[in-house]
Amino acid sequence: MKLKCPICGKTYDEPVQRCECGEPVEFEAFNAEPYLGKTVWERFWDFWPIEPAMELSLGEGDTPLVKSKLGKELGVRLYLKNETTNPTWSFKDRGTFLAVSYAVKAGYKAIGTVSTGNMAASVAAYATRAGLKAKILVSESTSGEKLKAVSVYGADVIRVRGDYGRLYFESLELGEKLGIYFINSDNPFRVEGYKGIAFEITEELTPDYVLIPTSSGGLFRGIAKGFIELKESGLIDKLPTLIAVQAEGCSPVCRAFREEKERIERFENPKTIAKAIANPYPPSGNAVLKLLHEFGWKCTAVSDEEILEAQRELAGEGLFVQPASATGIAALKKLMEMEEIKEGAKVVSILTGSGLKALSHVEGGKVRECSLESLEECLR
Amino acid sequence: MKLKCPICGKTYDEPVQRCECGEPVEFEAFNAEPYLGKTVWERFWDFWPIEPAMELSLGEGDTPLVKSKLGKELGVRLYLKNETTNPTWSFKDRGTFLAVSYAVKAGYKAIGTVSTGNMAASVAAYATRAGLKAKILVSESTSGEKLKAVSVYGADVIRVRGDYGRLYFESLELGEKLGIYFINSDNPFRVEGYKGIAFEITEELTPDYVLIPTSSGGLFRGIAKGFIELKESGLIDKLPTLIAVQAEGCSPVCRAFREEKERIERFENPKTIAKAIANPYPPSGNAVLKLLHEFGWKCTAVSDEEILEAQRELAGEGLFVQPASATGIAALKKLMEMEEIKEGAKVVSILTGSGLKALSHVEGGKVRECSLESLEECLR
Numbered sequence: 001m002k003l004k005c006p007i008c009g010k011t012y013d014e015p016v017q018r019c020e021c022g023e024p025v026e027f028e029a030f031n032a033e034p035y036l037g038k039t040v041w042e043r044f045w046d047f048w049p050i051e052p053a054m055e056l057s058l059g060e061g062d063t064p065l066v067k068s069k070l071g072k073e074l075g076v077r078l079y080l081k082n083e084t085t086n087p088t089w090s091f092k093d094r095g096t097f098l099a100v101s102y103a104v105k106a107g108y109k110a111i112g113t114v115s116t117g118n119m120a121a122s123v124a125a126y127a128t129r130a131g132l133k134a135k136i137l138v139s140e141s142t143s144g145e146k147l148k149a150v151s152v153y154g155a156d157v158i159r160v161r162g163d164y165g166r167l168y169f170e171s172l173e174l175g176e177k178l179g180i181y182f183i184n185s186d187n188p189f190r191v192e193g194y195k196g197i198a199f200e201i202t203e204e205l206t207p208d209y210v211l212i213p214t215s216s217g218g219l220f221r222g223i224a225k226g227f228i229e230l231k232e233s234g235l236i237d238k239l240p241t242l243i244a245v246q247a248e249g250c251s252p253v254c255r256a257f258r259e260e261k262e263r264i265e266r267f268e269n270p271k272t273i274a275k276a277i278a279n280p281y282p283p284s285g286n287a288v289l290k291l292l293h294e295f296g297w298k299c300t301a302v303s304d305e306e307i308l309e310a311q312r313e314l315a316g317e318g319l320f321v322q323p324a325s326a327t328g329i330a331a332l333k334k335l336m337e338m339e340e341i342k343e344g345a346k347v348v349s350i351l352t353g354s355g356l357k358a359l360s361h362v363e364g365g366k367v368r369e370c371s372l373e374s375l376e377e378c379l380r
Numbered sequence: 381m382k383l384k385c386p387i388c389g390k391t392y393d394e395p396v397q398r399c400e401c402g403e404p405v406e407f408e409a410f411n412a413e414p415y416l417g418k419t420v421w422e423r424f425w426d427f428w429p430i431e432p433a434m435e436l437s438l439g440e441g442d443t444p445l446v447k448s449k450l451g452k453e454l455g456v457r458l459y460l461k462n463e464t465t466n467p468t469w470s471f472k473d474r475g476t477f478l479a480v481s482y483a484v485k486a487g488y489k490a491i492g493t494v495s496t497g498n499m500a501a502s503v504a505a506y507a508t509r510a511g512l513k514a515k516i517l518v519s520e521s522t523s524g525e526k527l528k529a530v531s532v533y534g535a536d537v538i539r540v541r542g543d544y545g546r547l548y549f550e551s552l553e554l555g556e557k558l559g560i561y562f563i564n565s566d567n568p569f570r571v572e573g574y575k576g577i578a579f580e581i582t583e584e585l586t587p588d589y590v591l592i593p594t595s596s597g598g599l600f601r602g603i604a605k606g607f608i609e610l611k612e613s614g615l616i617d618k619l620p621t622l623i624a625v626q627a628e629g630c631s632p633v634c635r636a637f638r639e640e641k642e643r644i645e646r647f648e649n650p651k652t653i654a655k656a657i658a659n660p661y662p663p664s665g666n667a668v669l670k671l672l673h674e675f676g677w678k679c680t681a682v683s684d685e686e687i688l689e690a691q692r693e694l695a696g697e698g699l700f701v702q703p704a705s706a707t708g709i710a711a712l713k714k715l716m717e718m719e720e721i722k723e724g725a726k727v728v729s730i731l732t733g734s735g736l737k738a739l740s741h742v743e744g745g746k747v748r749e750c751s752l753e754s755l756e757e758c759l760r
Binding site for chain 1: 435437438439442443444445446447449462464465466467468469492501505506508509511515517518525527528529531532533534535536537538539540541542543546547550551554555557558692695696697698699700734735736737739742744745746747748749750751752753755756758759760
């Protein structure tokens with residue numbers, strides 16, 4: 001199976017992590033047909049670059065697609081892809097599972113990642129499941145409380161002083177030298193794992209638009225590749241319009257897109273409540289930008305205020321998500337106002353991670369006090 | 381559809397919540413056949429006492445059954461039913477969904493529950509999904525932090541001063557008077573919803589033993605009823621041995637079982653880290669006790685130390701659960717030592733809720749410090 005750089009086009013026969021030109025690499029497109037099967041891994045068996053090691057699976061994928069009531073208000077048919085029901089409660093598990101399948105097959109004894117949130121927990125969980133050591137590199141500023149949900153899996157958690165952006169590249173280099181397979185945000189196997197989201201959506205409906213919270217760009221690239229492969233395999237007739245969504249306070253891809261640039265630039269002084277998508281210099285930023293240009297897709301940035309409002313609205317539907325996961329709904333409202341999404345369109349928004357992961361950002365609602373004796377009055 | 385008291389045998393044609401004798405009621409056993417279908421609700425359509433209102437579903441149920449590595453160590457074939465991947469990250473969602481389906485059909489405008497944890501979040505989420513008001517009654521001692529994950533759904537959260545045990549019965553009475561449908565822990569529709577766990581397990585294997593964390597008794601009764609209906613419908617040949625598991629510090633059912641009593645007694649001064657199963661006077665306690673006697677099933681109590689060890693071992697498999705959910709594994713180890721479970725047996729343990737729900741009880745693992753310059757050394 002060949003890997004290819006989506007920017008310069010160079011191909012590789014060995015499983016490199018990035019192209020010599022500095023950009024990410026990706027597996028060539030698969031052209032195949034689905035099977036019957038219980039899990040998305042089995043149904044789309046011929047679409048993965050490596051045999052999924054089902055004995056290492058924790059049951060990731062096959063998440064619910066929930067019809068949203070918000071859609072009615074907004075005048076679209078809105079569906080929410082709830083990735084918070086994955087084994088470590090975020091979409092990351094899909095990519096981690098496939099990358100760990102590779103790491104085990106390739107004989108690695110240790111894996112790692114650079115993350116402070118969802119990906120850290122996911123890599124730690126699948127590493128211990130597979131009997132591998134895990135090296136989780138986190139930034140200086142990460143709180144001990146946040147790391148509890150990571151260290152509980154028994155990973156080696158290392159808080160690194162120094163430039164966090166450099167850490168991404170440094171870890172890949174050191175990993176190669178030391179025999180540690182680093183599964184960072186846009187690792188090629190990880191990107192392949194995210195294709196499952198496109199496959200599962202397509203099993204239920206043919207969306208006109210898909211809203212994707214975008215940070216490093218790995219999730220966006222994965223979902224895009226999934227739809228592209230479905231089209232090339234003759235399983236769908238046309239591609240949906242994919243919309244990369246970022247937080248205004250950290251929107252390097254949207255900024256470059258708006259300014260019609262071909263390359264992203266580092267976003268200085270990032271500041272947003274949507275921590276899970278606050279990468280100021282996304283390693284797949286240029287690759288996402290190229291997809292947006294090539295297919296006439298879009299990038300939309302939303303404010304923290306809009307994000308928090310969308311988070312409340314989603315909770316009002318029974319779905320409690322972390323702020324980053326609410327960006328899609330915030331963007332949808334904006335795009336409807338600007339008439340960039342037509343009334344009646346079928347829209348899917350990806351809910352990337354559980355609200356329990358970022359409880360400290362949540363304003364608690366009111367709690368009333370009452371005595372058992374006056375309960376009847378309180379309940380009226 | 382008739383309701384029946386499992387203790388005194390009295391039957392009811394109207395949907396009462398409890399028998400006149402004070403015990404819970406339950407729907408008569410269903411005898412039916414499954415269909416093909418995507419969700420457990422569709423596949424077992426004829427086994428529910430009310431038509432599931434699929435438009436109100438958040439995608440609950442159809443959770444992964446994960447093969448455990450711990451089983452090998454212990455000499456059994458161990459499978460973990462991971463209920464933490466439900467929409468509000470606990471098994472409660474199955475019961476809530478079915479009970480809300482009923483409440484909507486019956487014309488209620490408000491629902492409620494008495495809970496401080498998983499059930500509170502679940503009822504709040506499904507209420508708002510269905511456009512119903514939610515009244516969540518919590519005990520005086522519940523912390524504001526814990527209630528954030530409940531109030532975020534927009535429920536009316538009321539902290540009630542006074543005896544928490546009385547609150548269960550008081551709420552049912554007031555609810556009837558005020559037109560609020562209280563979906564407490566062993567509500568008959570709730571119990572029906574939990575049957576899905578037995579159905580899904582049976583679709584994958586025929587267990588010899590099923591370990592069930594037991595508090596109010598609603599979950600135990602639901603899983604038991606599910607297996608009994610499968611047997612009466614000729615879909616399985618024999619019932620598994622069900623094992624109710626409690627924390628030693630609050631084990632009214634196990635105590636009564638050990639002392640060969642027919643009735644439970646209030647467990648004074650309950651004290652355990654497994655807060656989610658710390659009901660000192662379980663409203664379905666007598667009904668569970670009767671099932672244990674009737675079918676020759678078991679009750680096992682485990683210490684906080686054993687629970688915390690099991691929680692760590694489960695995290696070591698990639699599954700981070702709340703303490704209550706680890707009791708099954710703690711009990712399994714005990715029963716293996718006592719040779720009450722045979723080597724080679726097929727065992728399923730129910731993982732009831734996510735570890736993120738009780739992060740404050742988790743000991744954080746070690747976090748190392750390192751500079752970017754010395755990263756290579758740190759990684760070696």
